[in-house]
Amino acid sequence: MFNLKERGTTVGREIVAGLTTFLAMTYILAVNPGMLGMTGMDAGSVFTATALSAAIATLVMGFVANLPVALAPGMGLNAFFTFTVCMGMGCSWQLALTAVLLEGVLFLILSFCGIREAIIKSIPENLKIAVSVGIGLFICLIGLANAGIVASDTGTIIGFNNFNLSHASALLAVIGLIITIILYVCKVPGAILIGIAATTIIGIPMGVTVVPENFKPVSLPSKPLLFAFDFKGIFMGANGFEFAVLGKFIVIFITFLFTDLFDTIGTLLGVAEQGNLKDKDGNVLNAKGALIADSVGTVVGACLGTSTVTSYVESSSGVAAGGRTGLAAIATAAMFLISLFFSPLFLLVPAAATAPALIFVGYLMMKSVTKIDFADPTEGIPAFITIMAMPFSYSISKGIMYGVITFVICKLVGKKIKDIPVVTWILAAIFIADIIFEAVK
Template identity: 55%
Template sequence: MVERYFKLKENNTTIKTEVVAGLTTFMTMAYILIVNPSILSAAGMDQGAVFTATALSAVVATMLMGVYAKLPFAQAPGMGLNAFFAYTVVLGMGYTFEFALTAVLLEGIIFILLTAFNVREAIVDAIPDNIKKAISVGIGLFIALVGLEGAGIVVHPEDGSTILALGNILAGPGLLAIIGLVITSILLVRNVKGALFIGMLLTAAVGIPMGVISLPTQILSMPPSLAPTFLKFEWHNIFSIDMVIVLFTLLFMDMFDTIGTLVGVATKAKMLDENGKVPNIKKALFADAVGTTVGACLGTSTVSTFVESASGVAEGGRTGLTAVTTSIMFAIALFFAPVFGVITSAVTAAVLILVGLFMMEPIKEINLEDFTEAIPAFLTILMMPFAYSISDGIVFGVVSYIILKLASGRYKEINFVTYIVGFIFILKFFIH
């Protein structure tokens, strides 16, 4: 039944491969169960309730992605989006977290409508092929930087002498991450099945005697109550200018982060069809929209497709069974909250760095001889890690693509929807 439903043979995969891929994806993104409550607590939200909301929203959205869209992508409250929620809307603009949750709810509802009318699907199709390939490469560099920075291998010097510098790799998390990189790399070159997942387990084991990883004193616990955040909306400010600005920013960040992740990871997995389209993209975008709506009701920031899904794809995940496995793991995680302190950034760093390598593969297919194609692709790749934003990378790529095609008199090569997307990108900077 599982074989037939997910078409495993047709996708050249097995139940074992899909399950390992799902576990790997979960391990690389499980940090969100700790980080999201920590960030949203700065907005005055109950940390325990946000933990439960984070896990449940990931369960619903990822299960929908697996069973409905049948794609190997996982979803949870997105990084960047949660920071905007807490530090900009609540602490910066002075609104309540209820106001911010209302904005997230409206965003989810708008996304459902946009998906139903194929607007988001049209935007995905409007991205030129070379930029789609560049998105995969850019995400590779972005995710590698996330791994390096999270483990302290690269740091931001406090004296401001350089933008980035080498951190302490002779002790602590930095050393453990380097050891993990060596272990996982050896497993890969030896063609060990499940190398990324096994690498994380071995790295965590090494981290215990090093004192970097602390074993939890408690294993099982009941999920904290959702009561402090469940359906906590505030309606009296929904027609304010600030709500429009907040809503537009959330829509923009989520739409293009999600589109970038779906296109980039699907490109790496060679899942694009003969027309360069992501299969079941409308269903995938619907899962994302429903996840955001449900997440707002539960009490968390915008749910988005996670770039760490690339780690599961790198392990061979090709169908919705990968996502279903990840969803089940988030459900189990509800009862094992104390354990997730073990899965630190030092443990996942090696996987994220190596997945960055895997994501680089489509660069071989980018046309670097035609500068109207090469420059937009290069800017897409460049800006994702350096602007620390997938969506900003897409902005630079698409806008430069339009400008260069027009300047060279090759305007007929531009899709009409691409013009609209480019205009929205430019508008975003003025509104933001």
């Protein structure tokens, strides 16, 4: 069913890969309830919605797309939901969930029509490789920041902390990275997963892995916030229908739409490049099924009571552990379902234990940079901009945005207009319009 032999993998390897991906992204189970809870949503209900929506979307990814990609409520998108939409713009969390639902429905339609797949195919080959490399640096930076290895209070713009007991998390992450490197060089199967487990255990005496008193690993899940939507709030203000209210909702809707679209596209391109999950034409295998899974996840997530569900770059850690099929995704989904009842156990894994996996994946994804044609400046410069922008803007979607715009500019100046696909022209125009809109907003 999953073409294991064809893709050169085994059941055991896929399960290890699925577990690795889950452990690398398990932080969302702790972060999302805390963040959305600031809007007035019940944190326990959000935890249940987070785990369930991640499990359902990832199961769809595994069975429909047969790709080792996991999904969950996206970081960045949940911050926009909380701090911009609810706190900044004064919208209720019910209205924010309504925007997430409508975005998911529209994406589902576009996915079935093949429009999102066409966008992926329109991205030039060198940019696709650059997206993979950029994501590698991006998630490496996430790992470094989560562990406290890099910080902005070191006397420079950003620098490395000293590895001493006052920075126990950073020290533990470095120890975990050394363990992971040794295991990988020695070709130990499941090196990344073993590294996460070992680092978690080592963190106990260091005080980084915190085991509560009277620790009980089992707990019953809370009831999710089912169908808590506010459709009237789309256009109805205190004085009835108001264009300003509708305009504000459209801004919210479009922001959710574009961020989710290009975060997902970037993740799929990165994982496909790393795991060689491409067809003979260089396109992502089963891209339509993957995009449908992403859309279904967002719709289900909104119905359960959580922010936009998207594909996770941490899936790269599972691919690095050998994941090549949807069976890895199904293993990840199973862990999310189990986490509903064992949340205290899974939440023991500190960020310092998953950081080495993310940092090491940066190396694995960097290897494809040699395939980029840097000799041709009209190809090399857009690729460089894409790679540079992702970690420094802390955004996959912005990396794609600046890369596509630079690609069009370079091809125009280099008199290679024929190299620019029609959809790429359209994307560049949309991206430029978005930059102008943000500048004048």
